[in-house]
Amino acid sequence: VEREQLRTIASSIPKLAKPLLIHADAGVGKTVFLQSLAKILGETHETILFDCFGGGAYRAPEDARHRPKRGLIHIINKLACDGLCDPLLPTNDNTEELVRAFRVRLAQAVATLQRGSRGKQLLLLIDAIDNAAEHASEMGEVAFPTLLLESFHHSGPVAGVRLVVSCRTHRRDIARRDIPCEECELKPFSPTEAERYLRDRMPKVTASTIQVAYSRSQGNPRILEHLALSDRGLLDPSETNNVIELDQLIRERIQKALA
Numbered sequence: 137v138e139r140e141q142l143r144t145i146a147s148s149i150p151k152l153a154k155p156l157l158i159h160a161d162a163g164v165g166k167t168v169f170l171q172s173l174a175k176i177l178g179e180t181h182e183t184i185l186f187d188c189f190g191g192g193a194y195r196a197p198e199d200a201r202h203r204p205k206r207g208l209i210h211i212i213n214k215l216a217c218d219g220l221c222d223p224l225l226p227t228n229d230n231t232e233e234l235v236r237a238f239r240v241r242l243a244q245a246v247a248t249l250q251r252g253s254r255g256k257q258l259l260l261l262i263d264a265i266d267n268a269a270e271h272a273s274e275m276g277e278v279a280f281p282t283l284l285l286e287s288f289h290h291s292g293p294v295a296g297v298r299l300v301v302s303c304r305t306h307r308r309d310i311a312r313r314d315i316p317c318e319e320c321e322l323k324p325f326s327p328t329e330a331e332r333y334l335r336d337r338m339p340k341v342t343a344s345t346i347q348v349a350y351s352r353s354q355g356n357p358r359i360l361e362h363l364a365l366s367d368r369g370l371l372d373p374s375e376t377n378n379v380i381e382l383d384q385l386i387r388e389r390i391q392k393a394l395a
Contacts, residue, residue: 137325137333137357139169145320146176150257152318155288155299159308160322163358163382166302169322170263173300181257182220182249184211188281189264195271202268204234207280211260212241220245231278235287239294246296258297260284266303266311273310285315324355333357337364344373351376359385 149156160166167187174183186207193199200206205226216223221244224237242258249256265281272279281301288299303311305321325333330350334341348371353359359380363370 137329137336139165139172139322140326140329141320141322142169142172142176146173149173149177149259149298149300150181152298152300154293155285155301155315155317157308157312157317157319158300158302158322159305159319160302161305161324161356161382163356164322164324165357166304166322167263168357170261170300170302174259174261177259181259182215182218182245183259183261184214185261185263186211187263188268188279194264194267202272202275202279202281203277204231204280204283205229207268208234208238208284212238215241215245215258220248231283235283239287239291242294242297246294250296256296259300260297261300261302263302265301266307269303269311270307281311282313282315285312285317289315325350325353325357325360326355330355330360333360334364345371348373348376352378352380354379356382358382 145156145158158166158169167189170185174185177183188194188201188207190199190201194201201210209224209226212221212224215221221241224234224241246258249258262281262284265279268279268281272282284299285301288294293299301311301317308319327350330353331346334346334349338345349360349363352370352375353363359382362380362385369375
């Protein structure tokens with residue numbers, strides 16, 4: 137489902153003066169929204185999408201994608217593989233030097249892009265920075281998205297580079313600390329979006345069923361998915377006022393998996 141907010145937010149990103157923080161509650165579709173942004177903006181600009189969650193792998197010791205020498209180097213070497221800048225090697229653990237080198241490579245990439253197309257920008261989209269920040273805090277470390285936000289704030293943005301990050305609404309302070317950002321809340325599905333979503337997945341769905349699903353899910357896409365794939369008894373009109381909370385849904389899924 138193409139979100140109603142997509143085009144407006146996408147058109148604002150190339151004109152950003154400071155990083156954009158997109159936030160929403162769990163299950164509202166932040167990751168899919170960033171993927172959609174990358175796709176639409178990738179038609180005219182160079183986009184890099186980095187996922188700090190990694191399907192939960194971010195907590196594995198062998199993953200550690202929150203660390204600067206993992207995340208920053210991954211992003212730069214993706215650009216290097218595309219021939220846009222020099223590669224970046226993890227020669228030491230000096231974070232300040234790494235961030236400095238990262239910014240130099242970003243400037244290289246922008247210069248390369250603009251030789252071929254004047255005005256083309258490099259857009260960095262980093263998903264789930266709150267997961268990275270929370271895990272880094274537990275490990276007594278600093279997450280690379282936090283360092284990037286601090287660098288863009290204190291040293292200024294790199295010309296031609298725009299930074300977009302996402303997190304859960306209630307974890308914004310954990311994610312960005314006190315760094316000022318532009319903020320945009322991703323809303324749950326509107327009734328029109330919910331209807332489009334359900335009609336694509338439930339052949340011959342009725343208007344009353346759509347109303348029950350929207351009422352029970354409050355427009356949360358993850359809960360709508362659960363209702364669309366589950367027993368039709370969950371969509372009986374008598375269930376209209378029984379709102380499903382996402383935490384409740386996750387607990388039930390865990391119990392079923394354990395059983």
